[in-house]
Amino acid sequence: MTSLISPATSDKAAKVMLWVSASIAILTLLFILGYIVVQGLPVLTLSFLLESPRLSGAEGGILPAIVGTFCLMLVALLSAVPIGIGAAIYLAEYAPVGVVTRIISFGVECLAGIPSIVIGLFGYAFLVIYLGFGFSIISGGLALMFMILPWVVRVSEESLKAVPGGLREGSFALGATKWQTVSRVVLPSAVPSITTGVILGVGKAIGETAVIMFTAGSSLLMPTSFFDPVRALPYHLYILASEGISDPMAYGSSVVLLVMVLVINLAAVAIQRHYGRHHVRN
């Protein structure tokens, strides 16, 4: 069979097409970023970051929303990390490969696939109403925990499994027990990549508006305890825009949110860089 197009031509065509795809992807990203930054820039002042909102957010700043977002992330992290890493250690190191492990892994996969709006609704019914936490940082943080838990489990499990088997054998050969081996050699070796993964997970969770609008509330006041309601940044900008309160303020909030995500991602990269050289090149 002879082809109408010569290999050299199709090679060139493929290269051009891939180049076009890459350019479109990058340009789209730059366009979105540029548009938001340009729109948000006029309201971005120090007082925007450090003041409370006035007139439903049409004036003033967004400090309570920034603080609220931080608190939600903190609760989500402090609850998801120990549970997630514990589950991952069990799955990667202890659970016999078989039906039970597969069922747990499948459950984790399913949890990861639940739409955030459903998690939000469940958080509302279970945390806000049934457990009586009300609209609060605790409710929102725990609902976000449900959201990032599967991610933390999966990232941690993969990080643990990537630790070279030779390290485990080396530890056992010195007369260490299983738990000593796991806690002193395997887990520390996996910590850098677990940390990176978890931080990236937080970067995704920070924008999960659907989860927190059902659970964290929409108070514009500065929270004073973890049982106070807060309005997280993404929800704040949603309300600003959807209720026509102030478009510039919504864009200003978007820029702050983007910067937070950027900082989080840079932190993940920095940790990876810093610890990368410690990893055994096996």
Added chain:
Amino acid sequence: MSEIEIESRNLDLWYGSAQALKKISMAMPEKKVTAIIGPSGCGKSTFIRCINRMNDLVKGCRITGELLFEGADIYGNDMDAVELRKKIGMVFQKPNPFPMSIYDNIAYGPRVHGLRNKEELDRIVEESLKASALWDEVGDLLDQSAVDLSGGQQQRLCIARTLAVKPKVILFDEPCSALDPISTAKIEDLINMLKHDYTIVIVTHNMQQAARVSDHTAFFLLGELVEFGKTKQIFELPDKKSTEDYITGRFG
């Protein structure tokens, strides 16, 4: 004539349904070096990993027959694998330093066995590094990551780490196969020094190495022990044709 430290009697081993060791019977004397040679896949690693029960970690591995350490059955019901491994250390083919400092690598064994005293740990670290001929090179760099050492240094670190636990036996599974000739020579010198204090079993693909460092040599072929005897006799006057063929490089 020295005492027998490790003895295997009719040892059979299966991975699932595949038999990897067939009726291995041999006795390894105390404070001597026993070399195990044979072509790839003949069961050398499998055998040596039985001695410190490393095969416990392998799913589907089944063992029958007897394996004795100081007269006690290694696979007996009252043998604790963790305790056994304190007395029988192992150095692996690929250097496997832990991703921590040189000091912490050496102190790892004593620490997991409950030693907390700082001076005592310092002393053990220094002693072990001296005994593995590494002190002069890294004595000033104890806080440096062990992963940054050269391959040969890493392997001597792994030996030092093993010595820190004060075992009676050290198993070496091709300890030099990933190293350059100079590092290899250093490890061989080290083994020649260590044999005054430790019983050593070493797997090697290097005939000259077996001839240089060992007192006894076992030749394995397809999971069977073909011949076992004094190294000099095995290399100069082997009983079996296949041993001679292997040693002279005529097969495998």
